[in-house]
Amino acid sequence: MLETIKKGLVASCQALPDEPLHSSFIMAKMALAAQQGGAAGIRANSKEDIIAIKQEVKLPVIGIIKQDYSDSDVFITATKREANLLLETGCEMIALDATLRKRPQGETLEELVSYIRKKGPHVQLMADISTIEDAVNAEKLGFDCVSTTLYGYTNETKGCKLYDNEFHFIKKVLQSVSIPVIAEGNIITPEMAKQVLDLGAYSVVVGGAISRPQQITARFIEVIKKG
Numbered sequence: 001m002l003e004t005i006k007k008g009l010v011a012s013c014q015a016l017p018d019e020p021l022h023s024s025f026i027m028a029k030m031a032l033a034a035q036q037g038g039a040a041g042i043r044a045n046s047k048e049d050i051i052a053i054k055q056e057v058k059l060p061v062i063g064i065i066k067q068d069y070s071d072s073d074v075f076i077t078a079t080k081r082e083a084n085l086l087l088e089t090g091c092e093m094i095a096l097d098a099t100l101r102k103r104p105q106g107e108t109l110e111e112l113v114s115y116i117r118k119k120g121p122h123v124q125l126m127a128d129i130s131t132i133e134d135a136v137n138a139e140k141l142g143f144d145c146v147s148t149t150l151y152g153y154t155n156e157t158k159g160c161k162l163y164d165n166e167f168h169f170i171k172k173v174l175q176s177v178s179i180p181v182i183a184e185g186n187i188i189t190p191e192m193a194k195q196v197l198d199l200g201a202y203s204v205v206v207g208g209a210i211s212r213p214q215q216i217t218a219r220f221i222e223v224i225k226k227g
Helices: 024-037 045-056 079-087 107-120 132-141 164-176 190-199 215-225
Strands: 009-013 041-045 061-064 093-097 124-128 144-149 180-185 202-207
Touching: 009 024, 024 041, 024 045, 041 045, 045 061, 045 079, 079 093, 079 107, 093 107, 107 124, 107 132, 124 132, 132 144, 132 164, 164 180, 164 190, 180 190, 190 202
Parallel strands: 009 041, 009 202, 041 061, 061 093, 093 124, 124 144, 144 180, 180 202
Antiparallel strands: none
């Protein structure tokens, strides 16, 4: 999968239950539209959505399952249960929260990585990170790549944006690890996508700017109101 998405765009096609486009059928069509637009891969949430998407497009899929747990803030592919469901979908890559935070049910990140490697040795692993320490640890654990997905979404990085200071965080991650670094998070324009790739990002994941029309509309309205 990494070869397929190199220097390309991965479209994140997700809609949570409280969003207007929440539907496996709609997300599959969203993925098809992304494929027709030239996307190199898809990132998708839930077993149902991934299966529907793989029936609709030929692009490789980064699979995740978002699940809230009462004993942890980790919610992206947090436990073996979510890993097992993703392994049943045929997705080419699994992304999981690779922060240093306490995980649900007493599991550790190292245990989960080892478990997935044994159950699905053909599946590549993406580490969703929020700090440089997360990235360095993910490389030590044998992840195939790291993604800046959670930068700004943890207590430690709350309020931060990936584009702050000319993508300073991306630059720091690139200096800290040797595995591919995927840029993801608040990349909302083609110019931003090109900028992170020019900085050295291996690939770029774009979500809301492609698949969440409510957010796209809100950005238009925000600028109009300023007028």
